[in-house]
Structure formats: C-alpha cells, structure tokens
Amino acid sequence: MKPRLVPLIIVALALFALLAGYAVNRSPSPAYATNTASANTVDFNGVGDVRLGQRDTDLTRQGALSHPAAACGPTLTATSAANPVFADGRLVLLWVHPPLTTPEGIGEGTPLTTARATYPRATAMTAPAGSYQFDGLLVTSGDRAYLFMHDGQTVRKVVVGFTAPAERLFTHGIGNC
Secondary structure, three states: OOOHHHHHHHHHHHHHHHHHHHHHHHHHEEEEEEOOOOEEEEEOOOOOEEEOOOOHHHHHHHHHEOOOOOOOOOEEOOOOOOOEEEEEEEEEEEEEOOOEEEEOOOOOOOOHHHHHOOOOOOOEEEEOOOOOOEEEEEEOOOOEEEEEEEOEEEEEEEEEEEHHHHHHHHOOOOOOO
C-alpha cells in the first residue's frame, strides 16, 4: 500500500465511524415503538388490523369499516375507541379515545408532563390565534405522527396518523362532525 493512501484510509474510516454513530443516534428510539402490543394499543401503523393508508373500500370489504346512517361518517367495527378520517379514499388519521393508548401508555387523560417525558423530542405546537383549539405536542417517526392536544396540564385529544394530515388538522381544523 502506498504511504500517501494510509492517511486517506484513516480519514475515510473515521468519517464512516462518525456517520454510523450519527445514524444510530438518529434512529427512532424504543419509545417510538411501532408494534401494536395489545387490543388497547394504537401505534404509528394503526389499530388492530386497521392500517393507516388502507383504502376505505378495502376496509369495508374486510368488514373492518361500516357506514351507519346515524353516524357522522364511517366507523370501525372492531372498536368504537378510534374514529377514522379518510382523504382521497385512504385512512390518514385516527381520533383515539380510551381505552386506547400509544404503546408507551399515552392517551386521553395522561398528564402532559408524562407525555413530554415519554416523548422528549416531540414538537410543541401553539393553537392558532383566536381558535378554540388546544395546544399540541407532535411526535413524529418518518411520515407518521402522534398529535396530543392538551390544556397545558392534561392530554385532552389524541390523533394518530400521517404527519402532513395531522399538521393540517392542527393548523386548519376539521369539520364540525
């Protein structure tokens, strides 16, 4: 090996080690789990057999989605604790209610301090001026998000879904249904 190549190889190996360490530190932490642990758990993938991104027609065909006349919109058949929101025929958000929680146990009624401690990298969001909306805490993993809306003390609303629709929901709201 030529003596002039040795310093270049050392620099290349050092750079590789640095980047590998950075990649490991940037990976989602175990606190950002994506495996549904129980029937009362919702995660970045969805709830039960209902997956974010699925078509409403496929969910209906599978028997996972019904369209009751008295309801505001389609409902999940396996649980009344999650309300689906569709865009362009695909499931993009779930409004989540007790007993459902994230794999880490965060849900409606959780103290905000616990949610912040559980998701220390979450982004604080301030409700739009003049709105009657709660402030938020946004937890993301890739294109997925948990949106915890709170009154400054307690998580009051939970939304799980794709990041862009969750951010739009927070910024622009959604219908009164």
